[in-house]
Amino acid sequence: MISREAHEELMKKWPGRIYATPGRVTKRLTHLEGLLPMLKGKNVLELGANAGLHALEICKWASYYTGVEPSPAYAAQWHITMQYNRDTAKLFPNLEHGLIRWQNIDALVACVMLYLLEPEELGYLRERMRDFDTVIIQERVAGRGKKGNTTNGLHTPEAITAWLTAQGFACYEYWHRKGKFFEIVGHRS
Numbered sequence: 001m002i003s004r005e006a007h008e009e010l011m012k013k014w015p016g017r018i019y020a021t022p023g024r025v026t027k028r029l030t031h032l033e034g035l036l037p038m039l040k041g042k043n044v045l046e047l048g049a050n051a052g053l054h055a056l057e058i059c060k061w062a063s064y065y066t067g068v069e070p071s072p073a074y075a076a077q078w079h080i081t082m083q084y085n086r087d088t089a090k091l092f093p094n095l096e097h098g099l100i101r102w103q104n105i106d107a108l109v110a111c112v113m114l115y116l117l118e119p120e121e122l123g124y125l126r127e128r129m130r131d132f133d134t135v136i137i138q139e140r141v142a143g144r145g146k147k148g149n150t151t152n153g154l155h156t157p158e159a160i161t162a163w164l165t166a167q168g169f170a171c172y173e174y175w176h177r178k179g180k181f182f183e184i185v186g187h188r189s
């Protein structure tokens with residue numbers, strides 16, 4: 001995984017507001033790292049790509065990466081982080097644009113963002129997920145209050161597992177040992 005020094009060097013180059021600080025993402029990235037070998041050789045879609053730190057790790061295993069990131073500032077950060085992965089990775093501003101690349105997608109990664117999708121976007125995603133064989137969702141355990149702009153309820157393990165199960169995935173949950181966040185992995189059953 002990226003070293004603290006390299007992360008801090010990237011932060012100096014990133015324009016705009018920075019979400020992906022070491023304090024916010026390092027533990028979650030470390031936790032996720034053990035699951036990434038299951039993406040070996042796959043064409044992976046990542047939603048909520050932010051500054052590209054997940055993309056860097058995913059690209060060590062995947063054969064191709066498609067990211068979606070609507071914020072222009074975060075997208076600019078992604079391009080700086082991913083400057084050496086131009087042949088194997090592309091970024092799009094929304095799900096609809098991402099569709100153009102989606103024909104061969106096998107796997108989905110969505111970290112701390114599923115709850116942000118609009119109902120229409122969830123519809124697009126469901127359509128495509130029939131073709132995917134692996135899904136990795138990461139989320140914080142702490143609930144989201146009224147200010148947490150939850151639109152669809154997909155921020156609890158129960159809701160996410162039910163959503164994936166209804167789409168034909170067998171689900172496994174992985175919990176951070178201090179219970180701060182979790183991953184749900186779905187394999188097509």
Ligand SMILES: C[S@@+](CC[C@H](N)C(=O)[O-])C[C@H]1O[C@@H](n2cnc3c(N)ncnc32)[C@H](O)[C@@H]1O
Binds near residue numbers: 020049110113121
């Ligand atoms: C809480 S941050 C999580 C970032 C990163 N995935 C992580 O785990 O550290 C949520 C990200 O999702 C992006 N986002 C918001 N709405 C989105 C949407 N409708 N489709 C895709 N990404 C979205 C935000 O711009 C932001 O980069």
